[in-house]
Amino acid sequence: MSVEFQPQSDCSKHDIEEGAAFAPRFDSNGLITAVVCDALDNSVLMVAHMNAQALSLTLETGIAHYWSRSRQQLWKKGETSGNLQTVISLTTDCDQDALCLHVEVAGNGPTCHTERRSCFYRQVSLIDGAARLTIKSE
């Protein structure tokens, strides 16, 4: 069994912004952007994408599932590493074209494949007019 989502084409702007029906706007590839935050301190851990199946599984199981664009397959984050993400809250934005998950990461393990806690480990700055990256301190 999977969760059915209301098509946005059935909804008015007011329904989408203020209504109680969840009508996620998937893009032309059938994906919606998901921002993933650590429920402990709100810090952004990663940005990923979900298709309808991944979103449905996330809602049904309480464990975050995504669509891997590089591998073109369903991705139960942490299935291999053990760093599963338990969803504490799932929110959507005004036009329902983005999701925000607050999660608990199993084992407080790294989210990033580089073994860092967050994928956002580098700061962008202008140095002598050029954009450069520096590693953030945790």
Added chain:
Amino acid sequence: MSVEFQPQSDCSKHDIEEGAAFAPRFDSNGLITAVVCDALDNSVLMVAHMNAQALSLTLETGIAHYWSRSRQQLWKKGETSGNLQTVISLTTDCDQDALCLHVEVAGNGPTCHTERRSCFYRQVSLIDGAARLTIKSE
């Protein structure tokens, strides 16, 4: 004058993940996803998109600029409302296809066009097997 960004095609996987050169991966529409957080408490305020010009202006001025997909034009957030976003930090993720901005919103005003502080004001839950939205308490 605008900031030049390194094309990802010139970079190895190691350069992209560990190097000091900023080589943002713009999508086929020339856009990169930007997660915008309140610098005060890390809460996610909105998800937007930048093209190279918006990203360059953001770095040069310290004020967040985006590309409005609905209006197909450069968007200096808050130019009309006064709720300009001063960038406190700008980070990128491991594969440099997403950005995260921590901002101070002028006047502590609303970020969302619905006059709410954050665009993520609704929680998604399964109720009797259907996905429903409820307004989050602030």
